[in-house]
Amino acid sequence: MTVLVSGNTVSHAWLAAVRHLQDTASGQCSNLAVSMRNPTTEDAAIRRELDTFIRASRPRHPIPKIETVAGTIFPAAFYRPAAADPQRHLYEWEAKIRAVVRKHPENRHGTYFERLVAYPGKNDETFNQLHHILERLRSAAAHGWRHANFYELAVFHAERDSYPVGFPCLSHISVTLVDGRLDATALYRNQFFVARAYGNFVGLGLLLSFLAIESGFELGELLCVASHAKLEYDTYTKRAVHSLISACESKSKESP
Amino acid sequence: MATSVGNTGEVSAQYQLLNPIIQVLAAIRATPVDQLRSEIDNVGLPGSTLSSQEVVAVLVTLESETGIDPADPDILKDCEIQTIEQLLAFIQSRMEAAP
Numbered sequence: 001m002t003v004l005v006s007g008n009t010v011s012h013a014w015l016a017a018v019r020h021l022q023d024t025a026s027g028q029c030s031n032l033a034v035s036m037r038n039p040t041t042e043d044a045a046i047r048r049e050l051d052t053f054i055r056a057s058r059p060r061h062p063i064p065k066i067e068t069v070a071g072t073i074f075p076a077a078f079y080r081p082a083a084a085d086p087q088r089h090l091y092e093w094e095a096k097i098r099a100v101v102r103k104h105p106e107n108r109h110g111t112y113f114e115r116l117v118a119y120p121g122k123n124d125e126t127f128n129q130l131h132h133i134l135e136r137l138r139s140a141a142a143h144g145w146r147h148a149n150f151y152e153l154a155v156f157h158a159e160r161d162s163y164p165v166g167f168p169c170l171s172h173i174s175v176t177l178v179d180g181r182l183d184a185t186a187l188y189r190n191q192f193f194v195a196r197a198y199g200n201f202v203g204l205g206l207l208l209s210f211l212a213i214e215s216g217f218e219l220g221e222l223l224c225v226a227s228h229a230k231l232e233y234d235t236y237t238k239r240a241v242h243s244l245i246s247a248c249e250s251k252s253k254e255s256p
Numbered sequence: 257m258a259t260s261v262g263n264t265g266e267v268s269a270q271y272q273l274l275n276p277i278i279q280v281l282a283a284i285r286a287t288p289v290d291q292l293r294s295e296i297d298n299v300g301l302p303g304s305t306l307s308s309q310e311v312v313a314v315l316v317t318l319e320s321e322t323g324i325d326p327a328d329p330d331i332l333k334d335c336e337i338q339t340i341e342q343l344l345a346f347i348q349s350r351m352e353a354a355p
Contacts, residue, residue, distance in 0.1 A: 068308055077307035083286035093284055097312045103327040 006035035010201045011043035015252060018193050018231060018245050027231035027238070034197075039184075039205030039222035045251035050198055053244045061235050064106075069199025072111040073170070074206040081213055087131060090210075091117055109167040112203075115155045116173075129153050133175060137215035140177060151175035151211075156189075165190075170200070175211060183220035184208045191226035194236055194244070200224065273322075273344055280317045281340075284310055301341040311337045315347075324350045 005020055007013030013036040021027050050066065057063040070076070078093040080086055098114060101107050118126035133151040140148050156171040169192075174185045186204050191197050204222055212219040231241050278296070282289045296304045306314075315326035324347060337343050 065308075071307070071309055075309045077309040078284065078313075080286040086286075089286055093309075093313055097309060097316050097326075100312050100316055100327045 001029070002031040002033065003029065004033040004035060006037070008037050009041040009043055010036055010039060010198065010205060011046035011248075012252065014193070014198045014201060015046060015245070015248050017197065017229070018241075019249070021193055021229060021231045022242060022245055027233050027241070029229055030227060032191075032226045032229035034201070034224045034226070036201060036205065036222045036224075039201065040209050040219065042202070043252060046248045049244065049247045049251055053194075053240075057236065063195045064199070066199040066202055069196055070203035070206060071113075072107070073113060073200065073203025074210060075113055076206050079206075079210055087134065087214060091128070091131070106167075109161075109163075112155055112168065112170050115157070115168065116153055116207075119154060120157060120160060134211060134214055137175075137177070137182075137211060137217065141216045146177065146180040148177045149174075151177070169196070173204070173207070175208070177217060178220070181218040181220035182208060182212045182215070183222070185223045185225065188224065188226045188228075190228045190230070191224075192230055192232050194232045194241055197224075197226075197229075273347055274340070276318055276321060277314055277340065277343065280314045281306075281310065283317075284313050296340065301344075302339045304340045305338055306340065306343060308337075311343060314343065318347075322347055322351060 003020055005013065005016035007016050013034050017032060017034045020032065021029060047066070054063045054065060067076075075090070075094050078090045080089055083089040094113060094117065098110075098118075102110060116130040117128045119129050121127055130153065133153065136148075136151060151174070153173040153175070154171075155168045155173070161168060169188050169190045170186060171189050172187045174187075176183045176185070184204065184207075186200075188200070191200065201222070201224060204224065208222060209219055211217075233241060278289060278292055281287075282292045285292065312326055315322075315324060318324070319326055328350075337346055
C-alpha cells in the first residue's frame with residue numbers, strides 16, 4: 001500500500017520513513033514516498049546518532065559513510081560555486097577520478113553521478129544529461145519562465161542494467177520548475193533505509209541545490225519514491241535497528 | 257609551516273610532500289595556493305579535513321610523482337583518510353614500503 005511520509009529536513013523525513021517501516025510486519029514495504037521540504041537541511045542530533053551506528057557497523061558489516069553514499073549522486077567536494085567555471089570544474093575533476101572510483105567493487109558499474117554526466121550511448125559515446133538540463137534551466141531563466149517540466153535525468157539503462165541486485169537502485173530523477181522553484185522527484189527500484197537512504201537523500205538534495213544555484217531558481221522540495229523500501233534486519237539485526245530508531249527519536253527536535 | 261607538519265626528523269621529507277599536495281588541493285578547491293596555505297596554518301594540519309573524493313583526486317594527480325597506485329584498496333575502502341596529516345602519513349608509509 002502506498003504511504004507518504006514527510007519532514008522539514010532530510011533527517012526528519014528519513015526518521016518518519018524508518019518509523020513507518022518499523023511498524024510493518026517484515027520491515028519492508030512497496031511504494032514508500034518520502035518528502036523533504038528542505039532537502040539540504042539536517043538535524044545534527046539525528047545525524048550524529050546515525051554516524052555513530054555507521055561507525056559501530058565496522059568491521060563486521062561495514063556501512064559506507066553518509067558523505068560517501070551522497071558522493072555517488074553528487075561529488076560535492078568538486079563543486080565550487082566561486083570557481084571561474086563551476087560546472088566545468090565539477091565535470092573535469094569527477095572525470096579525473098572516475099577510473100579509480102570504479103575499481104571499488106561496489107562502483108564497478110559506475111556511480112549515479114557518472115550516469116548523469118556520461119550516460120552511455122551507442123559506439124561508446126556519452127551524453128552529459130546534467131549539463132543539458134542546466135542549459136535548459138538557464139534558458140528558461142533568461143526567458144523569464146517560472147513553470148516548465150522537461151528536465152529529466154535517466155540513471156537506469158535498459159540494455160546495460162540487467163543485474164537482479166545492486167547498481168542502479170536509483171532509476172530516474174525528474175526536476176520540475178513551479179513558481180520559479182525547483183522541485184525534484186527521484187525513483188528507486190529498491191532502497192535500503194539503514195545503510196543507504198539517508199546518504200541518498202543528502203546526495204539528491206545537493207544535486208538539486210547545484211541546479212538551483214547554477215540556474216538562479218529557488219531551491220524547492222525533494223520527493224523520493226522507493227518501489228521497494230527495506231530496513232535491513234537480516235544484516236544489522238532487528239534489535240539494533242530498533243535501538244537506532246529509538247535513539248534518533250529521543251534526539252529529534254521535531255515532533256512526530 | 258614546517259613545524260606544524262611534525263616534530264621529528266621526518267619534517268623535511270613531509271614538507272617536500274606537502275607542497276605538491278597543496279597545489280593539487282588548491283586546484284580541486286579552485287582556491288589560490290596562498291589562501292589554502294594560510295587556512296592550513298590557521299587551523300593546523302589535522303583540522304584541514306579532506307573528503308574521500310579529494311583524497312583520491314590528490315593521489316591520482318600525484319601518482320607519477322609518488323609511484324602510489326591511487327586505486328589501492330586501503331584508500332578506496334570507504335576512505336578513512338580525512339586530514340592532510342593522515343594523507344601525508346599514508347603517502348610516506350607507502351613510499352617507505354616501496355623497494
